[in-house]
Amino acid sequence: MIYFRSDYSQGAHPDVLSAIVSTNLEHTDGYGLDPHCERAGAMIKELIGDESVSVHFMVGGTPCNVTFAASVLRPYQSVIAARTGHIYFHETGALEGTGHRIVTVEAENGKLTPALIDRALEEYQDEHTPEPGLVYISQPTELGTIYQKDELETLYAKCQEKGLLLYIDGARLGSALTCRQNDASIRDIARCCDAFYIGGTKNGALLGEALIIKKGLDDHFRFMIKRQCGMLAKGRLIGVQFEALLDGGENSLYYRLAAKANELADILRDGLSARGIPFVGASCTNQLFPILPAGVVRELEKEFFFYEWSPEKDGLIPIRLVTAWGTERSDIDAFLTRLDELLQ
């Protein structure tokens, strides 16, 4: 079985695992208060060119999203997000579990725009409706598309004009940063939001994400982590991995792993396009959403492991194919070869 199921089907990249192994018997203090987390935090501050932020190493993406929002919002405030956004679509209402509404908008290609923020704000009128306090986006989006630098700038300007915080979910941030169409560096990302995270789980780590919070928005955040059940006893485990991932900045393993996944995705995408296969959305990152005949999908599923993205309609099924640092060129070739056989 060849996996295009997700970018978290394997363990850690071997270099990351080596770092875990080589530091394993060190004694450190717990809960992220250790030299590894401190060094990894310093590396991130340097990478984004901002010493004033605070960095927290978190166990997963949902904890990042929910803990930050719950920390900065007053109880009557809401979050604006695309209806396809992960915080709405794949987190089992964890955000609402902290008492806040997600105001959803239908967003083409999964991307919010200033006009969509205005539309969401129209629902807010007075004390009888929740007040939007935070805008949630992800880079790339759930549909694999990315925000260009000017789009991020415009969006952030809109948020600031309206008194909204902007949060960027970076579960696959590496994939956006190293995507051919991308023109927004990590410094642009950091500049154009109030908080974001650098996703480790989907790009080489066993687990862990690095949450970066702008100065002034971090008050008592470690209390919030613990209160939201997200504090890891052996917190250095995540610090150690980010040290390994980010060593070298924009030439680091983090960038190289994401670039490799993107390159393989591009080959697969080009191969599918060359065969006339249409796609859902305009992903340019490591997730592809080709639409295939149902019969072909059923056959492919015998050899390849992937998600059906939405139910069969008119004999067609959109599927999701994901590449990762561990994907091999031969996996791509095998898929296209089998597809050719099935399409004949």
Add this chain to the structure above:
Amino acid sequence: MIYFRSDYSQGAHPDVLSAIVSTNLEHTDGYGLDPHCERAGAMIKELIGDESVSVHFMVGGTPCNVTFAASVLRPYQSVIAARTGHIYFHETGALEGTGHRIVTVEAENGKLTPALIDRALEEYQDEHTPEPGLVYISQPTELGTIYQKDELETLYAKCQEKGLLLYIDGARLGSALTCRQNDASIRDIARCCDAFYIGGTKNGALLGEALIIKKGLDDHFRFMIKRQCGMLAKGRLIGVQFEALLDGGENSLYYRLAAKANELADILRDGLSARGIPFVGASCTNQLFPILPAGVVRELEKEFFFYEWSPEKDGLIPIRLVTAWGTERSDIDAFLTRLDELLQ
């Protein structure tokens, strides 16, 4: 200033107030554990022809909606509602404040349908998305439209098929019950849902609603009322009013007050229609949403008090006019007369 602002701009109907006055010096036990609440509850059970329900007298509509949902849902469950529904649109996220999502659907005329429920259910896939547990509708809807009996039956059948509870917000239930187009009696309402409330505040009471819960869904509900801050020390105050309102069943004050408000609304509606004024939606109850030229609205506002329902667009403003038991025929005439002057 003539009020078409709401159906809660005056105090209680004089007959209701008389009941409060005449029982004022009685001593009773608190928290709704008194003979008046008991009698009013018995009257309701008789009216709906179901002795097995439980009846709770609540301080307001939002407490009814939120307390019931919070009581019957598990933490990971959500509520399905029209985006225009009161629980979504005018309760400041009180439902989400208890940790549950509202899954919204765009609903024509504010009315849910089995097809819209299916659409909402499509979002629910597995443990990564909240599981819908309750469907919220109101009778009439926020837009003044009503569900016909067969629509309620179909909707409830759909809910039961899908394992969903159906809840009916009856803030203006009287207006639906006495509307000319209506064919659903209160027994039909009671039969076609798992819980509903008979709204007092907007139909003659100082405050208070009667929440009716089907057998088996009432477990520890009084604990929930108190935990949600909704238990009234002098609870009999609401029981006393419902005794006065419901005495006589379908010939009671409750029905007569609502019928009067509807009649005046019909006169106003017919008058506006006769003048070629278009409406938002197809309300047949005591709320009207005429669309008037902005200049006319500005002038009317000097003499009449009402809501602008949505922002000016293309020189037009939809407004909301509400009639109530205290509205006078002369109020209607004055409005139409002034309108004629302004439209000349």
Add this chain to the structure above:
Amino acid sequence: MIYFRSDYSQGAHPDVLSAIVSTNLEHTDGYGLDPHCERAGAMIKELIGDESVSVHFMVGGTPCNVTFAASVLRPYQSVIAARTGHIYFHETGALEGTGHRIVTVEAENGKLTPALIDRALEEYQDEHTPEPGLVYISQPTELGTIYQKDELETLYAKCQEKGLLLYIDGARLGSALTCRQNDASIRDIARCCDAFYIGGTKNGALLGEALIIKKGLDDHFRFMIKRQCGMLAKGRLIGVQFEALLDGGENSLYYRLAAKANELADILRDGLSARGIPFVGASCTNQLFPILPAGVVRELEKEFFFYEWSPEKDGLIPIRLVTAWGTERSDIDAFLTRLDELLQ
């Protein structure tokens, strides 16, 4: 049956009810945005000598306690209270329902002291424990005792030193203000805390409390009221009652009703003491907690309605007797006479 059950067993004082009746047919805007609430608010500001506060009219005491705490606390913060405090003991965990802990201390006579606050703070060490943010007391306490002026000053100074807000539950504030032993005026109360409420329900109103919040702690409070399900459509109902209750300031109905209840309580207390009956605690207000032989209690219950305060122990039962504005001197006499018969 003679009621010593509570101070909310009757409706409103006739003068308060008259105010409701005489304003009943006025049309006003809803949700407390009406001239009556405005005037009542102005009267309160004058009474406490502070124009800078904000005043909100609330449906009950629990909504006051919970809405204020939920509004000012960050999610990881807790409330310090006596284990006997109403917020802990009689609100079904409503405060915890908003996500906050109540840190309880055993408090003699139900009264917090600076030393007890220190004890509660000892539990707070770092990010692994909730940070106390608010101290809850009531005046009088659940046991009917009161804080003297210097005690309030000392407590508030302690709170300010420790970065804690101080909140005073005034469900029976009138009883404290008019108690013979009291030396703290309502201006002292207002000066020695960050928020408090003047309880109407237990001193002549049908329902309603006036919550007073110091400047700077009121941000978006109306959103919080609505989000916590506490906003009353016909909000002027509470404003009207407070106008009637507070007209005349310290000579107003509010003070006179409470004073009457206290006087009758004093007569009853003296009568019981003269008969050698011991009490739980040292109440000096309108609640008494005499400890009587179980057999006597059983007999008294046939003619008088009151709470057994705690379970029978060693043949004795502490009961609670409450006087109110509607209690008659003859009720007291009847109780003492029957007691004499039973004690023979």
Add this chain to the structure above:
Amino acid sequence: MIYFRSDYSQGAHPDVLSAIVSTNLEHTDGYGLDPHCERAGAMIKELIGDESVSVHFMVGGTPCNVTFAASVLRPYQSVIAARTGHIYFHETGALEGTGHRIVTVEAENGKLTPALIDRALEEYQDEHTPEPGLVYISQPTELGTIYQKDELETLYAKCQEKGLLLYIDGARLGSALTCRQNDASIRDIARCCDAFYIGGTKNGALLGEALIIKKGLDDHFRFMIKRQCGMLAKGRLIGVQFEALLDGGENSLYYRLAAKANELADILRDGLSARGIPFVGASCTNQLFPILPAGVVRELEKEFFFYEWSPEKDGLIPIRLVTAWGTERSDIDAFLTRLDELLQ
């Protein structure tokens, strides 16, 4: 610096780490739906002799405690715990964050008893107080003491009699199971509660705990894990470790590591006792709470890393010393030697 700070200061035991390394490049499905979690779950079911339970692999202890309680309790229900219990004392109010109260009792040696449960239940009277629904204990307790088999049986019988669920926090369960004084096997543990967890983090794992839930109490639990932000993408990471830890049942690494830590703790305890050092509580597991002169503590802190357990009093400071699988006999000797020097 020699660490007696905690049993989570190092990474994983080398054998556990080997298992992670050797399975690292396997592709599996995510979120704990993989063969490793399945096998580890089966091993646990065999170990406890109950096929009917469900096993969930969780990221940490607080997520276990909070997710289970939030899943089984109705909103108005509370948890009973010792005031020293981890759920109260070291989880930043995470449980209250889900809306439930912790009713605390003062418990000698950190241990609940049937009598203490009765005391907690006394606070519960009716709908004005939260209803206790769950009893939380840990084995061993926060103070290192353990429940004997008959104590667990009696406690569980009491819970069942009172309609309470019993939950056992097993963060250090290995230490209890292998303690010389212990007579309760893991089958006894499983038999005497409704849910418990086998702690990995503090006994050889990088992270992870195995939560075991009795049949019928597991409904939609995976939804709850996700909703509480506790679902790990690479969930097999925890399954892999428990396979390594539990292979061999009662002769497994899990038992051997805990036994080693206990043996070293015993040596240290005996050494301290021999020197006349008193202890806080009667710990018989891998945590010791000796009380030392403040001056000695200050000197020891220069070479050894440990917690001061409570503030200095009368010149004495209680400290916490923890042994773990990675503690060396030479660490113990060094400590006692240095202590002798300081005590001279």
